[in-house]
Amino acid sequence: MKSLLMKSILALLLLANAAFAADPLPSWNDTVQKKAILTFVEQVTREGSPNFVPPAERIATFDNDGTLWSEQPMYFQQAFTLDRVRALAPLHPEWKEKQPFKAVLEGDLKTVFAGGERAAIELVMASHAGNTTEEFAQIVKDWLVTAKHPKTGRPYTEMVYQPMLELLAYLRANGFKTFIVSGGGIEFMRPWTEKVYGIPPEQVIGSSVKTKFELRNGKPVLVRLPEINFIDDNAGKPVGINQYIGRRPIAAFGNSDGDLQMLQWTTAGSGASFALLVHHTDGEREWAYDRTSSFGRLDKALDEAQAKGWTVVDMKNDWKIIYPFEKK
């Protein structure tokens, strides 16, 4: 009996050792950024640590565009919007003469983007509303199957960051609940985040249109209205976090000025906290941009990160690979 016990204990020790030895972030180079992540997680999860945080309070929030997947040459949801406008054009002959639709149909993206937020909202409302929530989810899924990124030719859901996938899994393995907190559309993300990131719909927070409950021939549906319900960006991110989660995250991950207030809110709690910005420095493997970019501008938040000692990931230097398809 003793030998069986001893063997069992030895086997357990070996397993524990193997688990300990395996690198949870294999696509991260051994730089201070990786070390900062590992140190923070160790501090909040080790029983008896002065910074210990109970599992229920281990909330981590992630921006999506530019933090979990790429956002160039335009936000991927904008590519979806343009494709939707083109697909719906036969039902709207008036769009041929009406901006910003005319520019979309003529492929004149310069004019489309020159229209600013007003044009963007008009395009989103025309392409994201009018159907039921179930119909819209299906439209998103169908689009993702066929749409290809203009630079890589890959489906958009393959242009996610391998190091961030590892980080999500590592945090969850350490008892964290991972949330997306994105300026993007909540119903544009929910159909695929569980499969791609392991994040279920109820942990996705984003911008939204209003919906209306209706009985259609006795069958209840939720109809998407062409009216903004919530913009989950900038100061809207802490508002969204409070509204959906109801407690303060202890770790937040972003890449742009749109994430600044989320990082401020996260690091203003009473216990240990962690804030990280992904800095797009790799013009070869991804894109290099920050202070003057149209998409994902990183300016004020970069200054504040430097002043406050937040972790700033230098993609070129800190990440061994960018996308999962680069894996050998």
Add this chain to the structure above:
Amino acid sequence: MKSLLMKSILALLLLANAAFAADPLPSWNDTVQKKAILTFVEQVTREGSPNFVPPAERIATFDNDGTLWSEQPMYFQQAFTLDRVRALAPLHPEWKEKQPFKAVLEGDLKTVFAGGERAAIELVMASHAGNTTEEFAQIVKDWLVTAKHPKTGRPYTEMVYQPMLELLAYLRANGFKTFIVSGGGIEFMRPWTEKVYGIPPEQVIGSSVKTKFELRNGKPVLVRLPEINFIDDNAGKPVGINQYIGRRPIAAFGNSDGDLQMLQWTTAGSGASFALLVHHTDGEREWAYDRTSSFGRLDKALDEAQAKGWTVVDMKNDWKIIYPFEKK
């Protein structure tokens, strides 16, 4: 070695047997209502069952007032509102002459309630806004420590239904994620639902005021504004479920017409689903009310439950005890 293995296996079998034999709903009488719950859970959790639902999709939503705790002689949040108005009165000398505040301060509840929804909203805005989210949570917690129910003299959080606590635990033990979907204030519930119901803040959906992110001396706060953000009642319940959870529940529990659309939405999915109404039939141990009550009116939903075969709990007949403090 063989004997140790045999002993271990026997011990495991005994444990499994004990777990199986224990009644998960000991405060429920053995009526068809209890049987309906057990049958549904068995059908959706047993591998190979034609109605099997994967754990990630086992979403159960619960109304709060009248479904998880009592709601007489008024919604408990209304008692909180009246107490808050009284506490704030010294800062508002004008309230002595201004309705509905005057009536509150004079203890004239008849006039208060005669003011209807408009008066109610005015009182809620005056008593629930102006502070930060953290201050408000503390006010709720402090109130719950001292406030007593006028009939039982118990703290309000003790006036929860023991059979429903057992049901929540039973569903969670079977892989369900339990949510509150209440017309009550989301920030009135979140400070205590985890302790009382085992439901964490991120699984509480309710009505809300708008909030605003601000930096106060460099410290970020969320200020509660006297402006309605969302009313999570009636047709608002499916809207709130979609907004917060992003998938359709497979089980929903309510007690009033305010829950009708949630039950319609839940039972309109393609797979197995379960809808239950708590019918307040016990005038002795709790309260007896339905079609004409001011609080928690149950009229249309009762008719629809009967027409559609939803489970209707007869509190007097189906529940051995109502409150945890009745336990021997």
